[in-house]
Amino acid sequence: MTPQLSLAGPRLAASDGVVCQPTVGGGQAAADRGARNAVAPGDGPILEVRDLCVEFRTSKARLRVVDGVSFAIEKGKTVALVGESGSGKSVTSLAIMGLLQQPPAAVSGEIRFRDAAGRQWQFLELSDNEMRAFRGDRVSMIFQEPMTSLNPVHTVGDQISEVLLIHRRMKRAQRREAAIRMLERVGIPEAARRAEAYPHELSGGMRQRVMIGMALACEPSLLIADEPTTALDVTIQAQILNDLKSLQREMGMAMLFVTHDLGVVSEVAHSVVVMYAGQVVESGPTAEILQSPRHPYTRALLASIPRASADREQPLTAIPGTVPDLAHAPAGCRFHPRCSQAVQGRCDVQVPATESPADGRTVRCLRWREL
Numbered sequence: 628m629t630p631q632l633s634l635a636g637p638r639l640a641a642s643d644g645v646v647c648q649p650t651v652g653g654g655q656a657a658a659d660r661g662a663r664n665a666v667a668p669g670d671g672p673i674l675e676v677r678d679l680c681v682e683f684r685t686s687k688a689r690l691r692v693v694d695g696v697s698f699a700i701e702k703g704k705t706v707a708l709v710g711e712s713g714s715g716k717s718v719t720s721l722a723i724m725g726l727l728q729q730p731p732a733a734v735s736g737e738i739r740f741r742d743a744a745g746r747q748w749q750f751l752e753l754s755d756n757e758m759r760a761f762r763g764d765r766v767s768m769i770f771q772e773p774m775t776s777l778n779p780v781h782t783v784g785d786q787i788s789e790v791l792l793i794h795r796r797m798k799r800a801q802r803r804e805a806a807i808r809m810l811e812r813v814g815i816p817e818a819a820r821r822a823e824a825y826p827h828e829l830s831g832g833m834r835q836r837v838m839i840g841m842a843l844a845c846e847p848s849l850l851i852a853d854e855p856t857t858a859l860d861v862t863i864q865a866q867i868l869n870d871l872k873s874l875q876r877e878m879g880m881a882m883l884f885v886t887h888d889l890g891v892v893s894e895v896a897h898s899v900v901v902m903y904a905g906q907v908v909e910s911g912p913t914a915e916i917l918q919s920p921r922h923p924y925t926r927a928l929l930a931s932i933p934r935a936s937a938d939r940e941q942p943l944t945a946i947p948g949t950v951p952d953l954a955h956a957p958a959g960c961r962f963h964p965r966c967s968q969a970v971q972g973r974c975d976v977q978v979p980a981t982e983s984p985a986d987g988r989t990v991r992c993l994r995w996r997e998l
């Protein structure tokens with residue numbers, strides 16, 4: 628799912644990079660309200676998501692596709708959001724970016740963001756104009772499908788330049804220079820020449836690099852990368868992931884890295900949040916989750932990763948069945964129809980709560996201590 632939306636929206640100046648000062652539309656009232664929505668400076672994570680719920684409402688039904696999701700990301704760290712197709716990863720990301728149209732979506736919970744000056748913002752309390760001033764500036768996203776996010780009728784240099792005009796109000800010559808510098812930073816050779824190219828004139832890998840350049844143009848504090856390399860071949864994928872990690876180190880930004888592939892998680896993430904059918908089923912530091920997964924779903928995901936060293940005669944262990952249709956979510960544990968450890972009369976009846984043993988991990992399974 629990819630929104631057909633501009634990253635930036637109406638022209639808003641970022642002023643001192645702390646309080647959004649709209650120059651057109653919204654006016655001073657919005658700026659004042661923005662200032663009121665920020666609380667005193669302090670330490671803590673760059674992003675804290677607490678009990679995030681997203682429902683899609685129609686006249687006939689309410690579909691809760693994100694259900695009580697919580698996690699936090701510290702400065703300079705990466706959290707991987709993992710799960711099969713349809714588990715709610717993109718909807719969670721779009722909710723954080725304020726990109727879900729409400730209605731039909733209804734978003735609740737808390738999304739707290741701490742800016743470079745240490746001030747905290749409650750994203751769900753900001754107006755659309757205030758959120759637009761954050762997007763593409765202090766908070767940025769690389770979308771799942773780059774071609775639907777790049778504008779085919781503008782050169783890639785102009786598209787990066789536009790982000791700088793909106794958020795930094797730089798002069799034309801400065802913007803051009805900064806756009807070329809950004810194309811160089813994201814690994815595009817002959818950047819000055821490539822800045823004049825249209826998206827269709829570039830390879831898939833180059834287009835994805837342009838998307839990364841647009842997202843990083845204003846050096847955001849938080850980057851959400853939604854399956855940024857899924858459509859690319861493995862060599863290009865590895866190069867882009869390495870470049871993204873270097874840029875993250877340089878800029879010190881926090882990153883939410885969305886993927887359905889647990890194989891790339893160890894390469895990029897400090898911690899992992901595993902989602903199933905809209906809920907977090909397990910979370911914790913990457914090494915621990917990969918070495919000693921506690922939830923049967925995480926174990927099944929890990930067992931389904933192809934390994935170069937594996938015995939060719941051994942079939943890959945696929946997870947039986949599919950992610951449930953949330954309009955008819957299974958009773959008890961949502962994973963029970965596919966779980967090899969399910970116990971009849973227990974797992975299909977009792978809803979597991981999220982447990983947080985005092986080791987920085989969470990798990991949502993009735994039987995995790997026995998398994």
Ligand SMILES: Nc1ncnc2c1ncn2[C@@H]1O[C@H](COP(=O)(O)OP(=O)(O)OP(=O)(O)O)[C@@H](O)[C@H]1O
Nearest residue numbers: 628683692710711712713714715716717718719887
């Ligand atoms: N606008 C919408 N209206 C109704 N349901 C939606 C809407 N957008 C997403 N959904 C549903 O929300 C659920 C989660 O979708 P989401 O796109 O977040 O999955 P995902 O984990 O990102 O999957 P993928 O790996 O395929 O990208 C799916 O069941 C999807 O059909």
Ligand code: SF4
Nearest residue numbers: 960963966974992993
């Ligand atoms: S609660 Fe039961 S069905 Fe659900 S993951 Fe744990 S063992 Fe499997």
Ligand SMILES: [Mg+2]
Nearest residue numbers: 628716717771
């Ligand atoms: Mg998605």
